[in-house]
Amino acid sequence: MxxxxxxxxxxxxxxxxxxxxxxxxxxxxxxxxxxxxxxxxxxxxxxxxxxxxxxxxxxxxxxxxxxxxxxPIRSMRIEAPGGTVLTGVYPGNGTASxxxxxxxxxxxxxxxxxxxxxxxxxxxxxxxxxxxxxxxxxxxxxxxxxxxxxxxxxxxxxxxxxxxxxxxxxxxxxxxxRTHRKVALLRRFQVPVDVGDVGEVYLGKTGYSILNPQGRGVLNVGVVVDQQDLPLHQAWEGVLCDLLAAYPRVRAMLQDAHPLNAIRVLGPxxxxxxxxxxxxxxxxxxxxxxxxxxxxxxxxxxxxxxxxxxxxxxxxxxxxxxxxxxxxxxxxxxxxxxxxxxxxxQLLQQIVCRPRLCDLLVRRLNDRPTHAEELMGVVGDLLAPRRLLRPAFWLRLLFRPAIDEPIRRA
Ligand SMILES: Cc1cc2nc3c(=O)[nH]c(=O)nc-3n(C[C@H](O)[C@H](O)[C@H](O)COP(=O)(O)OP(=O)(O)OC[C@H]3O[C@@H](n4cnc5c(N)ncnc54)[C@H](O)[C@@H]3O)c2cc1C
Structure with a gap:
């Protein structure tokens, strides 16, 4: 036994x-x-x-x-629905960078x-x-x-x-x-250009797309959308193509790309x-x-x-x-x-589904590198998330004139 x-x-x-x-x-x-x-x-x-x-x-x-x-992914390029771009870097050295x-x-x-x-x-x-x-x-x-x-x-x-x-x-x-009902489509592509070391996030009006470079021209491409906005009347190739129409830069990047695997669909x-x-x-x-x-x-x-x-x-x-x-x-x-x-x-999801607020915050983060680093530190699992739950973080970001002060790590 x-x-x-x-x-x-x-x-x-x-x-x-x-x-x-x-x-x-x-x-x-x-x-x-x-x-x-x-x-x-x-x-x-x-x-x-x-x-x-x-x-x-x-x-x-x-x-x-x-x-x-x-x-290595050294920074994140985040494009708001109105086209404002933030390139966020991680606030650390060595493996924390x-x-x-x-x-x-x-x-x-x-x-x-x-x-x-x-x-x-x-x-x-x-x-x-x-x-x-x-x-x-x-x-x-x-x-x-x-x-x-x-x-x-x-x-x-x-x-x-x-x-x-x-x-x-x-x-x-x-x-x-009960309410957060998203579906994701994922595929790896071979693209004919250098994909670099910057992850990219494209925030759209009803979802977002994320590109992760994997070296040697390989890109992991994901599109996430509300379940109710998923066009279900065609094959997944067509659905992915339709959804990427909301992200012209991503579509342009994939123009001469070769898919490396089947489209994977997950949700809710x-x-x-x-x-x-x-x-x-x-x-x-x-x-x-x-x-x-x-x-x-x-x-x-x-x-x-x-x-x-x-x-x-x-x-x-x-x-x-x-x-x-x-x-x-x-x-x-x-x-x-x-x-x-x-x-x-959950807070970031609330911001992302309000395109004008999202654009405003990305503009503000561009003017305040310390806030942008703090956000990247929390998102990158390097800094305590509680920092972004303090009203002071958002009030200073929205209303205080841009002052560049170093991040306090306590
Ligand atoms: C669209 C999408 C994109 C994502 N992108 C990222 C990302 O870029 N970075 C990131 O950090 N996270 C990402 N995640 C989340 C990440 O994939 C998961 O959080 C992570 O895989 C969780 O690991 P896990 O070991 O808990 O589960 P899993 O990785 O799902 O592993 C579970 C394992 O259990 C096995 N298993 C399942 N059922 C049984 C069973 N009945 N008997 C025996 N074995 C079983 C499975 O085969 C699998 O090997 C993403 C998630 C989604 C949905």
Whole structure:
């Protein structure tokens, strides 16, 4: 008979692999179940914010990532609906001065491989379909592979299975966002010009488009639109073409481009779990909730959430077991860590859907480089999001004459 694991991780994306690595290194017996086989594609903007790099460094994986030759992203060009442009730079040195862009099939495979090397028992091609319960507690999962079904048991089950998390759904915790209903179309293109090291965000009247350069003329192109504005009467090629008509600069850039993969369509995007921890389980990464790709913090939240989850689980197991109370500490840390950035993202969405306000703010940010750097620092996961939740930030930005003063880091 199989020995139960200490921890079962469902999903081998950034959240699952990172939490599995940490727990295995803490001396626990960890089993990781992934439905796909690596390397596999994952539809994504494929941008790693500067904040991700210090976490990857703490995981001991930054050099391995850099050996893959990712494209540094040194600044963001943001074009407001009226055409005003802001080029924002990150307020830091070394790894804090840039993000990276590289295909997820390479990034995710690197992390999954590191989990295997850390001693995690990795199973590819196993799709989790149900949970095993012991009374109120989660005691493991049932997974299928090529017509076989098998039970995996553990003291703690971590749902790291992404936006449509089976773990969250089986626990009746899954909920769509009530009002934020966006759909994304994504495709990688080969373009005949130098794509540089600047990410580009084009804000439109009903959505936005993001371009992430990946080196050697490869561009990751994403368009995000309200679900109700999606033209559904034609093939996805036509839909993408129609949506890009709102962004003439992007269309011009793609004139002689060759698509490198099929168009991937995802939506609705925003969802959340009503609870992220309980008796015998916790949720990490997108399984715990996802809002919107505009500010590109998904991978950061997956990696940082994995740090918080691993600490809680290791402590709970060494203190007598994974009770709801022990694992519940994760819910508190999770809220404290991510709620402020969520509020910033919601605030920015409110601004973006008001084109005139958006233009005004981009003009003001151009005149006030310190404010622009502060915004980039928060968006890049380098500075505390609370800075942008202070009314003083917006009042000074809108009403105070432009004074260039250095950023206070406290
Ligand atoms: C359009 C779009 C663009 C984005 N762009 C960016 C960006 O540029 N930068 C950024 O940081 N974030 C971006 N994100 C968000 C980012 O993709 C996610 O936040 C990130 O992938 C979350 O990682 P994760 O490990 O939680 O989930 P995932 O990466 O989704 O990994 C989940 C894993 O679980 C596996 N799995 C799922 N179900 C099961 C099951 N039943 N059994 C076993 N395995 C299972 C999947 O195969 C997958 O490998 C974007 C999101 C969207 C929608």
């Amino acid at each position: 199989r020995q139960p694991a200490d921890v079962l991780v469902v999903g081998g994306g950034p959240a699952g692999s990172a939490v599995a690595i940490r727990l295995a290194r803490a001396g626990l017996k960890v089993c990781l179940l992934e439905k796909s086989h690596f390397p596999r594609e994952k539809p994504c903007g494929e941008y790693l914010s500067p904040g991700c790099l210090s976490i990857l460094d703490r995981l001991g994986l930054l050099s391995a990532l850099e050996a893959l030759g990712p494209q 840039h993000g990276y862009s590289l295909p997820r099939y390479r990034f995710d495979a690197l992390l999954f491989d590191a989990a295997r090397k850390a001693g995690v028992e990795c199973h590819e091609g196993w799709r989790v379909v149900n949970l095993i319960r012991e009374g109120e507690s989660v005691a493991g999962v049932v997974a299928d592979s090529e017509g076989r079904s098998r039970s995996f048991t553990a003291s703690v089950t971590i749902g790291a299975d992404g936006r449509n998390s089976v773990v969250s759904r089986r626990l009746n915790l899954f909920a769509w966002h 995007l925003a969802c959340r779990a009503t609870r992220v921890a309980g008796d015998g389980f916790l949720l990490v990464g997108d399984a715990a909730g996802y809002y919107d790709p505009m500010t590109g913090e998904g991978v950061y939240q997956a990696l940082r959430g994995a740090e918080l989850a691993a600490k809680t689980v290791a402590e709970a197991l060494s203190n007598g077991g994974p009770t709801a109370g022990g694992l519940g500490r994760y819910a508190v840390c999770y809220r404290r860590e991510f709620a402020p950035k969520d509020r910033v993202c």
